[in-house]
Amino acid sequence: MKRIRIFVVLLAVLALALPANAGTLDEVKARGYLIAGVNGSVFGFSMPDEKGVWKGLDVDTARAIAAAVFGDANKIKFVPLTAVQRLPALQSKEIDVLCRNTTQTLTRETTNGLNFVHVNFYDGQGFMVPKKLGVKSAKELDGATVCVLPGTTTELNAADFFRKNNMQWKPVVIEQAAELNKAFFAGRCDVLTSDVSQLAGHRAVAPDPNEYVILPEVISKEPLAPVVRHGDDQWYDIVNWTVMALIQAEEFGITSQNVDEMLKSNDPEIQRFLGVTPGMGAALGLDEKWAYNIIKQVGNYGEIFERNVGPNTPLAMERGLNALWTQGGLMYAAPFR
Amino acid sequence: MSEHAEVVKPPVTSIGVVGWLRQNLFNTPLNSLLTLATLYFLWTVLPPFVRWAFLDASWFTPSQVCRDGAGACWSVITQNIRFILFGFYPYDQQWRPMTAVVLLLGLLFYSRDRKNWSKWLGYAWVVGLASMGVLMAGGVPGLPAVESTKWGGLPLTLLLSVFGLTAAYPLGVILALGRQSKMPAVKVLCVVYIEMIRGVPLISLLFMGSIIFPLFLPEGITINKILRAQVAIILFTAAYIAEVVRGGLQAIPRGQYEAAESLGLNYYLTMRLVILPQALKIVIPPTVSILISAFKDTSLVVIIALYDVLKTSQTVLSNPEWMGFSREVYIFLAILYFLGCFSMSHYSRKLEMELSTDNH
Numbered sequence: 164m165k166r167i168r169i170f171v172v173l174l175a176v177l178a179l180a181l182p183a184n185a186g187t188l189d190e191v192k193a194r195g196y197l198i199a200g201v202n203g204s205v206f207g208f209s210m211p212d213e214k215g216v217w218k219g220l221d222v223d224t225a226r227a228i229a230a231a232v233f234g235d236a237n238k239i240k241f242v243p244l245t246a247v248q249r250l251p252a253l254q255s256k257e258i259d260v261l262c263r264n265t266t267q268t269l270t271r272e273t274t275n276g277l278n279f280v281h282v283n284f285y286d287g288q289g290f291m292v293p294k295k296l297g298v299k300s301a302k303e304l305d306g307a308t309v310c311v312l313p314g315t316t317t318e319l320n321a322a323d324f325f326r327k328n329n330m331q332w333k334p335v336v337i338e339q340a341a342e343l344n345k346a347f348f349a350g351r352c353d354v355l356t357s358d359v360s361q362l363a364g365h366r367a368v369a370p371d372p373n374e375y376v377i378l379p380e381v382i383s384k385e386p387l388a389p390v391v392r393h394g395d396d397q398w399y400d401i402v403n404w405t406v407m408a409l410i411q412a413e414e415f416g417i418t419s420q421n422v423d424e425m426l427k428s429n430d431p432e433i434q435r436f437l438g439v440t441p442g443m444g445a446a447l448g449l450d451e452k453w454a455y456n457i458i459k460q461v462g463n464y465g466e467i468f469e470r471n472v473g474p475n476t477p478l479a480m481e482r483g484l485n486a487l488w489t490q491g492g493l494m495y496a497a498p499f500r
Numbered sequence: 501m502s503e504h505a506e507v508v509k510p511p512v513t514s515i516g517v518v519g520w521l522r523q524n525l526f527n528t529p530l531n532s533l534l535t536l537a538t539l540y541f542l543w544t545v546l547p548p549f550v551r552w553a554f555l556d557a558s559w560f561t562p563s564q565v566c567r568d569g570a571g572a573c574w575s576v577i578t579q580n581i582r583f584i585l586f587g588f589y590p591y592d593q594q595w596r597p598m599t600a601v602v603l604l605l606g607l608l609f610y611s612r613d614r615k616n617w618s619k620w621l622g623y624a625w626v627v628g629l630a631s632m633g634v635l636m637a638g639g640v641p642g643l644p645a646v647e648s649t650k651w652g653g654l655p656l657t658l659l660l661s662v663f664g665l666t667a668a669y670p671l672g673v674i675l676a677l678g679r680q681s682k683m684p685a686v687k688v689l690c691v692v693y694i695e696m697i698r699g700v701p702l703i704s705l706l707f708m709g710s711i712i713f714p715l716f717l718p719e720g721i722t723i724n725k726i727l728r729a730q731v732a733i734i735l736f737t738a739a740y741i742a743e744v745v746r747g748g749l750q751a752i753p754r755g756q757y758e759a760a761e762s763l764g765l766n767y768y769l770t771m772r773l774v775i776l777p778q779a780l781k782i783v784i785p786p787t788v789s790i791l792i793s794a795f796k797d798t799s800l801v802v803i804i805a806l807y808d809v810l811k812t813s814q815t816v817l818s819n820p821e822w823m824g825f826s827r828e829v830y831i832f833l834a835i836l837y838f839l840g841c842f843s844m845s846h847y848s849r850k851l852e853m854e855l856s857t858d859n860h
Contacts, residue, residue, distance in 0.1 A: 203805060
């Protein structure tokens, strides 16, 4: 009897010790740092460098959220996650936000109880071929042997594409990305198919990168976006508008270099954006300087893109779909007012 | 008549190098054939390998030099050695895990010799482990705190295996004894535990620990990822050790139990003084093979994205700059793991010999 009573008391203590169900923003602020789930092994998106410092487009997006919340982009912890772990880690509140090249889909937003914010990278499956084949379009690939990773949607997408266009293909299925690379460069297959962002990485390690071209056709839509849990709208707004702020800053021409001069701008839109005219920060529950801090410490979307995946990096990616809407891309931020 | 027996030397073909060769390598036609085949194999394999691995190799160059060279690119190891060995540990603080690893290896090495086993060595271990913990975690004046999420590389591999094995061993012995128990509840519990754990692969336990377990925890409580993996490894290894130890227990003749009983020893003393010393000695070889495989199994934490030394190396390989040098990296890892496993099995053979009470 006594034991049972002790047990009940213990349970009660445990129940009291649990924190009340506060909003994510309050939890993050109380903790003092943001916890972001990342991939950890995709160069240009999220990967540690040789000193163990996280680098990449997804990493910088997450740092921008930390800058918005704390005014300090370094108040952040990265949790590397595998493809299987990523959604449960978010659901079980192990992380606050997932910035791990995750494609927005209907079932993930509904049955998995997650919300995707504004897309931070438009990816899609493409084809890479040696220049000497003289192929200009994926429609000319009839009868080609295609190197592909097994068990991913990549293989299925490729099969669909060839069937839809009444073309024959011979898949060469190889399990390891590095081996896949070698097989392609050794000429065991004519075509390599994968997400365009990955193809760029593959091309970067070719014996002669200029010998290979990525064909213009993109055969699948892979909008990659940061993810938060269902049911915390304030936190959703913060993450969503952080991504929008990155894009909007590029549109305004505000960079980490000139953001201090921009504070003196006469443009009312920029004044609202940088918190010179207060209101936006308060609406989000953040400091009025939130956007200023993001741009000052992390840079705008264009800077992030150039730094991690742009033409001067080994990935040498063009902006393409990820250019601003004013330059023919899809990056479009809603008005800050 | 003084006759000196002439000393006849054995024919030159049966002593010395030639004799040894004849006796060991060319004593039957089949053996001669095998010897020649092996020599031919080594002749074709070794020179190119030596040329690749040593003569043409680049050791401390940037990756571009490597790509132009013909030989092995050990630069992928040397240029990234600090990330491979220490993962995310803050760059300027990496002397701390370094010291901790050296301390641990030193203690292990010193403890090899049973002559050194004393109370003082016990204290040295306690002090050593405590200072390793302080070195890794920090949080005292002079040593800034480093969270366990930033631990990685070699210290993580060693942490998972050393603590995993030392914690699993006693647990395994207790489970084995429990399985032999006359108390039905204890026995059933132990049997169910052992069979359940042995019925699933380690990977599924790691997945349970890292993915499903957190969903059951009340909101706001998260348990350290390393700890979850560590517990999974301990639980898994213990079940296997339990079955090995049970084999040893069953090999002890009934007479030993009865003799202990007739001396008036209670259960605890019987086990401690009579049964376990004999049983554990018998099972040294299978125990060591379990420990060795458990040591290698720690690398499975890769699949739950813990950065042990295997994962840090793979991460280096996914950097475009170093992509494609997987051979060199995996050879390096194989050497690391071989050193660990070989010293374990070497030590176990030594221990077996020392503990041997047979007179022949």
